[in-house]
Amino acid sequence: MRRDHVIGIAVVLALALPARVGSLHLPNSFTSAQFASFGMAAADAIAFPWLASAAPTGMPGFELVAAAGGPRVNSDSAWWHAIDSRLVAGVWPGQRLIARKGLPLRFDVGAQVGSLAGERFWGVEGRWALIEGGAVTPAIALRASYSQFANAPFQVAAQELQLGISKGFAVLTPYGAIGYRRFDASARVGTPADVALSATGSTTTWAVGVRLNVPVLRLVGEVRHAANLAYFLGVGVGL
DSSP, X not given: OOHHHHHHHHHHHXXXXXXXXXXXXXXXXXXXXXXXXXXXXXXXXXXXXXXXXXXXXXXXXXEEEEEEEEEBOOTTOHHHHHSOOOOBTTBOOEEEEEEEEEOSTTEEEEEEEEEETTEEEEEEEEEEEEEOOOSSSOEEEEEEEEEEESSOSEEEEEEEEEEEEEOOBTTEEEEEEEEEEEEEEEEEEOTXXXXXXXXXXXXXXXXXXXXXXXXXXXXXXXXXXXXXXXXXXXXXXEO
């Protein structure tokens, strides 16, 4: 498939992201405990998923992946009842478009833009393959990522450092990762008192997934755990 065809498919994937923005508002009655639980779940939703193998893609490599998914949320939680959002099969769903590019010396970089409950977020990642992998040996990579909301009436940011491993078998590549995440959240709620809320926390993380790689097309599914269990599905194009 020609490069301009790949770019055309990528545009269609980008248009799949919802246009509605600015619909998630925290109530004046939000407590510190509710805000901390909200911040952990929001960090789960916007943190940069792997959705990739640990092998370096090299200078010619690039891909664009449209993905959907998010963390499981207890709909009986007090914080969930306090915000105006919705669940799909128990999952707080978000959408994102991920772009990745291979660099020399076994480095890969990526960026994401997405939407959660009408609020936009963005993120960046950098990955370095300690071991490229081969016919017998798996690939192992170290990855750092950062994600945060953009122009929301609150702020949540997630920073992660993870070690990943993958092994290709024909067109299938199972992968896994383990690491550490820190989140920071802040907001001001209530009138006229204008109360400042803040929360920080850290947790270990793990992820497992599998990619289907056929010429140009990418299909991938991932299960991830940090504060909550989360699920992601992605479809994309790449070279």
